[in-house]
Amino acid sequence: EVQVVESGGGLVQPGRSLRLSCAVAGFIFDECAMHWVRQAPGKGLEWVSSINYNGGSIGYADSVKGRFSISRDNAKNSLYLEMNSLTAEDTAFYYCAKGHTPSIWSSYFDYWGQGTLVTVSS
């Protein structure tokens, strides 16, 4: 059974940093691209970032480029999202999603976690 579990959310002050983690099981992690998606309160889904199977190819939404950094540790079956210079606009549920293929561009999001809430507020 595929399992995708996010962690690391919480309350953080504007301008500070936070690191999200995503632990997976039930599939061969290093054969799959991975993705982060967020949903702000009352808003729609927003793609945040993607990483290919070995971390050699990465993409970011314009809204987070230069502030967020995606990475993965295939030995630990884990995906990460380092978030810096956080603002209130980054307040959202953050979802980790498994890609179906190793590459980003052909990788539909077939399994998702339940999300972790990040609240940016003073």
Added chain:
Amino acid sequence: QSALTQPPSASGSPGQSVTISCTGTSSDVGNYNYVSWFQHHPGKAPKLIIYEVTKRPSGVPDRFSGSKSGNTASLTVSGLQAEDETDYYCLSYAGSNTYVFGTGTKVTVL
């Protein structure tokens, strides 16, 4: 990276069909056959219901179907059931390792 355009809402009676459009540009929907659709009940994990424009994952009823014409993709839900009432989002690959979601559509079963 502008969001794809979906109607905010759609509705139908049980047993009827509803079609949701997802309009992008020649840089995303019109240029790639990597359009997928998700069903999202608030507070739960989004569920993939269509991928690569027309394909259904195992376990998704054939009441759900997808299509694309030019820069617009569409999701049709036939034989509407009460459990189909929720939010639906399209997603398209947009080149250069980026993706873009649709604005979302709330489906109501009357």
